[in-house]
Amino acid sequence: MATKSAGSSDFLNNLGRVYGIYTGGFLAFVILLAVLEQMGVPNKILGYLFVFFTLAVYAIIGVLSRTAQVSEYYVAGRSVPALYNGMATGADWMSAASFVGMAGTLFLLGYDGLAWVLGWTGGFVLVSILIGPYLRKFGAYTVPDFLAFRYGGNFARALGVIVLVACSFTYVTAQIYGTGLIASRFLGMQFEIAVFAGLVGILVCSMLGGMRAVTWTQVAQYIVLIIAYLTPIVILSTMKYGLPIPQLTYGQAIADITAREQQMLSAGLASVAALKPHIQPFINYTPLNFFAIIMCMMVGTASLPHILMRYFTTPSVREARQSVAWSLLFIFLLYFSAPAYAAFSKLEVYTNIIGRDLTAIRPWLFNWGELGLIQICGKNAASIDAIVAACKAIAGHPGVVRLQDFVINTDVIVLSTPEIAGLPYVISGLVAAGGLAAALSTADGLLLAIANALSHDVYYKMIDPNAPTVRRLMIARVLLLIVAVVAAATAATKPADILAMVGWAFSLAMAGNFPALVMGVWWKRATATGAVCGIIAGFGLCLFYLVTTRYFPGIGVQYFGMTSLLNPTTGAPVVDIAKAMALPNAMESFPTLAHPLANKVGWFNLTNIACGLLGAPLGFAVIYIVSKLGKEPSAEMQAYVDDIRKPRGRTVLEEKTA
Amino acid sequence: MPDSRDLKQREEAHWAKTSRLMFTHLAVWFFFGFVIHMFVKPLNAITLPILNFPLGFYMAAQGSLIVFVVMLFLFARQQDKIDREFGFAEED
Numbered sequence: 001m002a003t004k005s006a007g008s009s010d011f012l013n014n015l016g017r018v019y020g021i022y023t024g025g026f027l028a029f030v031i032l033l034a035v036l037e038q039m040g041v042p043n044k045i046l047g048y049l050f051v052f053f054t055l056a057v058y059a060i061i062g063v064l065s066r067t068a069q070v071s072e073y074y075v076a077g078r079s080v081p082a083l084y085n086g087m088a089t090g091a092d093w094m095s096a097a098s099f100v101g102m103a104g105t106l107f108l109l110g111y112d113g114l115a116w117v118l119g120w121t122g123g124f125v126l127v128s129i130l131i132g133p134y135l136r137k138f139g140a141y142t143v144p145d146f147l148a149f150r151y152g153g154n155f156a157r158a159l160g161v162i163v164l165v166a167c168s169f170t171y172v173t174a175q176i177y178g179t180g181l182i183a184s185r186f187l188g189m190q191f192e193i194a195v196f197a198g199l200v201g202i203l204v205c206s207m208l209g210g211m212r213a214v215t216w217t218q219v220a221q222y223i224v225l226i227i228a229y230l231t232p233i234v235i236l237s238t239m240k241y242g243l244p245i246p247q248l249t250y251g252q253a254i255a256d257i258t259a260r261e262q263q264m265l266s267a268g269l270a271s272v273a274a275l276k277p278h279i280q281p282f283i284n285y286t287p288l289n290f291f292a293i294i295m296c297m298m299v300g301t302a303s304l305p306h307i308l309m310r311y312f313t314t315p316s317v318r319e320a321r322q323s324v325a326w327s328l329l330f331i332f333l334l335y336f337s338a339p340a341y342a343a344f345s346k347l348e349v350y351t352n353i354i355g356r357d358l359t360a361i362r363p364w365l366f367n368w369g370e371l372g373l374i375q376i377c378g379k380n381a382a383s384i385d386a387i388v389a390a391c392k393a394i395a396g397h398p399g400v401v402r403l404q405d406f407v408i409n410t411d412v413i414v415l416s417t418p419e420i421a422g423l424p425y426v427i428s429g430l431v432a433a434g435g436l437a438a439a440l441s442t443a444d445g446l447l448l449a450i451a452n453a454l455s456h457d458v459y460y461k462m463i464d465p466n467a468p469t470v471r472r473l474m475i476a477r478v479l480l481l482i483v484a485v486v487a488a489a490t491a492a493t494k495p496a497d498i499l500a501m502v503g504w505a506f507s508l509a510m511a512g513n514f515p516a517l518v519m520g521v522w523w524k525r526a527t528a529t530g531a532v533c534g535i536i537a538g539f540g541l542c543l544f545y546l547v548t549t550r551y552f553p554g555i556g557v558q559y560f561g562m563t564s565l566l567n568p569t570t571g572a573p574v575v576d577i578a579k580a581m582a583l584p585n586a587m588e589s590f591p592t593l594a595h596p597l598a599n600k601v602g603w604f605n606l607t608n609i610a611c612g613l614l615g616a617p618l619g620f621a622v623i624y625i626v627s628k629l630g631k632e633p634s635a636e637m638q639a640y641v642d643d644i645r646k647p648r649g650r651t652v653l654e655e656k657t658a
Numbered sequence: 659m660p661d662s663r664d665l666k667q668r669e670e671a672h673w674a675k676t677s678r679l680m681f682t683h684l685a686v687w688f689f690f691g692f693v694i695h696m697f698v699k700p701l702n703a704i705t706l707p708i709l710n711f712p713l714g715f716y717m718a719a720q721g722s723l724i725v726f727v728v729m730l731f732l733f734a735r736q737q738d739k740i741d742r743e744f745g746f747a748e749e750d
Contacts, residue, residue, distance in 0.1 A: 325730035
């Protein structure tokens with residue numbers, strides 16, 4: 001079904017065989033490394049083999065997919081079958097944050113963390129129903145392309161580019177940061193060098209072949225990442241419960257966790273303040289923020305340009321719709337496994353670390369302690385001596401690890417699971433390769449989205465519409481290189497806010513893109529003036545809320561009537577505003593506070609990650625009112641909208657492709 | 659027969675049906691994305707047999723996700739059927 005409308009090339013007709021052989025080859029490679037490990041090859045060499053072998057494969061795909069055709073470069077020749085586009089979207093979508101961070105977030109937040117699982121899956125429903133297939137029929141190369149056509153030209157296009165860059169750039173920086181983190185951990189590289197090594201990995205995949213190369217690399221990366229994600233917990237589940245389906249067996253782990261929580265409380269191993277019951281809802285987020293995060297992540301999904309543009313590559317509108325379904329299926333495989341990771345890790349920590357004598361700590365912990373990712377009694381858990389010394393400093397410490405003594409960085413959960421389960425190092429290497437694939441594939445997609453917007457929208461459409469093909473592709477590649485280097489340079493400075501900013505990207509995309517895109521397809525009466533005003537108002541409000549609550553809380557309180565957020569468990573204000581305002585510069589220290597709430601003051605007790613909830617409704621309202629005040633769009637434009645709504649026929653926008 | 663009607667009428671009927679499908683799916687999406695999770699506390703009192711999951715937790719961790727996946731495959735088929743009915747589907 002998936003390949004019948006594909007082009008005539010040998011590669012497209014043999015996709016199943018090509019990727020089947022590739023998957024088999026990858027598994028054989030893992031087994032080979034496992035054998036090498038048994039023969040005594042040191043871990044460090046195994047780690048290097050893993051990373052360099054996978055990078056080499058991606059690079060080969062990237063080079064083989066090089067192209068000199070504009071439509072191949074921008075939309076992979078619109079020839080990617082639904083199933084494979086689904087895999088590519090899966091890799092495009094699942095970032096380092098999903099692969100490495102999601103399980104950790106669930107570990108930390110319990111039920112409340114599921115807001116992210118729901119938010120990052122349900123959005124594809126909106127992609128398919130409201131936007132994606134219509135943009136495919138329209139025939140754009142980029143999201144700003146559509147905005148420009150529907151809303152009267154280059155001003156709307158420029159706004160679209162601004163929104164796109166605002167939500168993609170911090171996101172790509174976080175991905176490159178992620179590659180640096182994984183490479184430095186597993187290869188012992190210096191972080192800054194690892195960042196630029198990751199950069200090279202990203203560039204070889206995307207520079208020569210644009211969308212076409214990125215697509216076929218992402219399919220390969222999806223296969224690596226999903227194998228890497230599922231292998232450790234499938235083994236763990238089989239060992240613990242005798243059933244290789246962790247998604248079903250972790251129900252028992254959750255029951256065990258709940259029982260152990262009570263036991264820890266009664267044995268004095270956990271204080272009531274430190275213990276957050278795993279299944280109890282709304283103790284980390286208020287119900288409002290829980291649902292606000294779900295809404296913003298979902299709507300943000302349907303507005304993020306690097307995701308929407310993946311559906312420009314399918315051969316037909318019909319396949320675009322099928323492709324969204326495949327995408328979510330492939331994404332679902334990872335997301336419905338993440339809570340299992342969290343549950344197994346939590347059970348391990350609660351039963352084998354909490355309550356253990358300080359001198360009997362298991363040594364896998366020290367690897368992470370050295371990096372500052374696990375702390376016991378407030379100090380890095382680098383060795384037994386360090387832990388004992390740190391805990392002695394606490395008055396009345398019983399000499400065993402208590403829950404409140406133990407702090408774990410959320411990134412460690414997935415990366416350490418193989419060690420916790422006592423699996424051979426080759427599995428750890430596999431997980432690292434998977435995390436790298438997740439970070440690289442998302443970075444590829446984002447970089448391409450940014451560089452395409454700059455080269456296609458800004459350069460070709462706004463600066464030099466007569467540019468010959470050769471120069472357009474040249475400019476596209478040079479811009480890709482520049483954006484990548486700037487992103488890597490930013491990541492190398494280890495900006496503290498980077499992870500919070502990924503959450504922001506969704507709200508910014510939601511506020512900036514969603515109203516204009518949806519109204520553009522679903523309401524013929526939406527006018528250019530209305531949309532332009534709506535984008536500015538929605539995006540502006542969202543950005544204002546983010547920046548003010550995060551960086552200028554004092555000004556927000558003083559001039560904009562913001563109040564302290566409330567603690568979700570006690571309902572008390574998290575900060576005494578009167579006192580804080582009286583101190584000089586007191587408010588400036590707020591930004592150091594990170595996850596799970598990136599702000600302390602705001603309106604309606606709303607976390608700033610969910611600022612799209614303010615911006616998007618405003619955007620809709622402004623588009624509606626301003627459109628109603630103006631003259632209705634030309635009959636010609638309304639006819640174009642009719643065309644977009646019908647899958648049959650030529651695309652509305654015909655690009656010069658020669 | 660779709661061909662006997664004029665284009666404008668077909669377009670309008672096609673879009674009315676498409677819109678209805680859109681609202682139906684959005685309602686299901688909203689229910690499983692939001693409404694059901696508002697009742698997580700009472701649902702958690704129910705434990706799934708054999709699997710041992712509290713139902714409220716299960717719905718957020720797996721149940722709703724499965725619904726979303728199934729919905730999307732279903733939607734792709736239903737919308738294609740509508741497009742075909744009015745003669746607006748792409749050629750196979």
